[in-house]
Amino acid sequence: MRVSLATHGGLAASIVRRLPARVLDTDQLPDADARELRRLVAAAAADPGGARPASPARDAMTYTITVHDGPDATTLTSSDTSMSAAFDALLTWIQRRDG
Numbered sequence: 001m002r003v004s005l006a007t008h009g010g011l012a013a014s015i016v017r018r019l020p021a022r023v024l025d026t027d028q029l030p031d032a033d034a035r036e037l038r039r040l041v042a043a044a045a046a047d048p049g050g051a052r053p054a055s056p057a058r059d060a061m062t063y064t065i066t067v068h069d070g071p072d073a074t075t076l077t078s079s080d081t082s083m084s085a086a087f088d089a090l091l092t093w094i095q096r097r098d099g
Contacts, residue, residue, distance in 0.1 A: 001026045001069040003037060005094045008062040009079075021066075024094060033097070040093050041067050043086040044076055063091055 004021040026034035044065070060080040065087075067074045078087045 001034075001038065001041070001067065003041065003068075003094065004066045005091070006064045006066075008064070009060060022094060024097060029097075037093065040086070040090040041065075041074075044084070044090040045074055047084045047086045063087075065090060065094070 002023060002025045004023045006021040024037065026037060029037065045067075062077065062079045063083070065076045067076070076087060076090075078084070078091075083091070
């Protein structure tokens, strides 16, 4: 499984949009980390939080997490003002491991 994170918006939008997506591959992770990433992806996919209306927020970031698992691809998108706890846990986990 390969997971990529792209960020958009915020105060540094002009800089952030030029940065490549962060990518993690479970084949390159220790087994415990790969299992944890799979668990976090499943939880975030079950409750991405994007369905809630986003509160207006100046300079809020939007996060797109794309998960490629074999032939299947899933895209999860949320923002600082609308993400679920599960999406936040996945986002934080990715940011701490690829940074």
